[in-house]
Amino acid sequence: MEMLSTISGWIWNPLAYVALGIGVLFTLLTKGVQFRRFPDMIRHLRSGGATEGGLSSLQTLALSLSSRIGVGSIAGVATAVAAGGPGALVWMVITALLGSTCAYAESVLAQVYKRREHGEDRGGMPYYIKYGLKAPWLATIVAVATLIGYGFVFPGVQANNIASSAELAFGVDGQVVGVLIAVVLGVVVLGGTRRIVKVVEAIVPFLAVGYILSALVIIGMNITKVPDAVVLIVSSATGKDQVFGGIVGYAVAWGVRRAVFASATGLGEGTFVAAAATTTHPGKQGIIQAFSIYIDILLICTASGLLLVVTGAYNVKDPAGGFLVEHVPGAVAGPNFMQEAIDSSLPGWGAVFVAIAVAMFAFTSMVFFFYVAQTNLVFLLGERRSKVLEAVVKAGAPAIAFIGSSVTADAMWAAGDIGYGILGWLNMACVLLLTPVVRKVIRDYDRQRREGLDPHFDPGxxxxxxxxxxxxxxxxVKEPDRV
Known part of the structure; x- marks a missing residue:
């Protein structure tokens, strides 16, 4: 465990600041596209529909949110507060506002360099590395790493959090939960891409709205504590709080780390679904992907964090050992914090509600992870098909779900952090090298909008x-009527 944590620190401590820097860079290069094109985000969601082999903008948003509104939005926020104090929440928001341009850039590249393979629109990190950077060897490495991560590692983090919250709420053994997850997930992945889209599209909007409303109800019940909570959060983020001022560096590092984990911005995760969208211009899909960051961090994660601080249901570790504050002795940083927070206002309800919410969020994330793994397998195989490898990938998701439900939370989070961190370094470096392409796309989009046109893309x-x-x-490409 000590070795895993050390490796994770080596990867993420510098990466947190690199992610912030890249967000600032793309904000300047795109002239704040995430702010000035906000009306276009809504407009593009309302237009366009799915085609044979492609997905509608609304479907891609649902798929993106299925990964982004996962345990990172609940358990991830709790671990950020536990390691960096309440101030980590401010840095999560800053990362979202700036980092959404990185999501924009990588999604634009995914659209530009996508391909039609096996009758479906496919694209993502390995595609723009191979066809944009002209580095097929690096694309292969990235595809293999992504296939392993999303097929055989990251689903375990989601399953672990389902098992942890279910054990506290219902007293069910983690291995029993793992079997249930594996069986249900196996049924879904065997149904193919269309079933995946239908499952996610139906569940995600309901989950997001339901969770936000529930968090707001609890916050409303503690409304008198909100001003003090906001002051604590801001003072902790700026190093002015007496208790948490000494760990402001941890607030920055863990706020950025968990914002990147929750939103997957810069990690390339959203690029695979961005490429599947049916659109007339890559700039349109880039804007929609930036919008998904807003929904996840500014709404879901902020609601989770404020809920924790208002109710005082959190512990903060002292880097020197022990705790700076220990409001919930014995609680494990993760969904257990959120369960304690809700129980403080609605006794007996928190454990059950959070267990159900985490289960649904995490399950949709695992479904999306399989889609990402499958896309990377398609890239590696090209026009060929391999029933053996396809079967291995299909079996991988249920298998790691079972394993992840049985190991310790710290070990699973550390393994996930290492995997995400490696992909983050690779993807951010490649996106930076392709910055000239991103600039050409945004300028072309802006030019056509100034001329009163509906942007259409011609790379020539x-x-x-x-x-x-x-x-x-x-x-x-003509966008069909929405279906």
Missing amino acids: PLGIKGAEYWETQKEP
């Missing part, structure tokens, strides 16, 4: 090479 006049999907379109 922009000097963008390798965009085969768009080059083979004899007519501009």
Whole structure:
């Protein structure tokens, strides 16, 4: 455990600041696209629909949120507060506002370099590395790493949190929970991409709205404590609080780390679904992906964090050993904090509610993770098919779900952090190298909007090479009516 934590620290301590820096860079390069194009975010969601082989903007948003509104939005927030104090919440919000441009950039690249494979639109990190950077060897490495991470590691983090919250709420053994998750997940993944989309599209909006409303109800019941909670959060983030001022560096590092984990911005996770969208211009999908960061961090994570601080249901570790504060002795940082928070206002309800919410959020994340793993397998195989490898990937998700339900939470989180961190370094470096392409796309989008046009993408006049999907379109892609 000590070794895993050390490795995780080596990876994430510098990466947290790199992620913030990249967010600032793309905010300047795009002239704050995440702010000035906010009306377009809503407009693009209302137009366009799915086609044969492609998904609608609304479906891609649901798929993106299925991974982003996962345990990172509940358990991840709790671990950020436990390690960095309440001030970590401020840095999560700052990361979301700036980092959404990184989500924009990587999603634009996913659209530009996507391909039509096996009758479906596919794309993502390995595609823009191979066709944009012209580095097929690096694309293969990234695809293998992503396949292993999303197929055989990251689902275990989600399953672990389901098991932890279910054990506290219902007293069910983790291995029993693991078997149940494995069986249900196996049924879904065997149904293919369309079933995955239908499951996620139906569940995610209901989950997001229900969770936010529930958190707001608890916060409302403690409304008199909100001003003091806000002061504590801000003073802790700026190093002015007497108790938490000494760990402001941890607040920054863990706030950024958990914001990146929860939103997956910069990790390339959202690029796979971004590429599947049916749209007329990559800039449109980039804006929608940036919007998904707002929903996740500014709404879900902020509600979770404020709920914890208002109710005082959290502990904060002292880097020197022990705790700076220990409001809930014995509680494990993660969903257990949130269960204690709700129980403080609605006794007996918190454990059950959070267990159900975590189970649903985490399950949709695991479904999406399988989609990501499958896309990377398709990239590695190309036009070939391998029933053996496809079967291994399909079996991997249920298998790691069972294993993840049985190991310790610290070990599973550490393994997940290491995997995400490695992918983050690789993806952010590649996105930076492809910055000129991102600039060309945003300028083209802005030009067409200024001229009163509905933006349509043609890579030729922009000097963008390798965009085969768009080059083979004899007519501009037309967005069908929404279905």
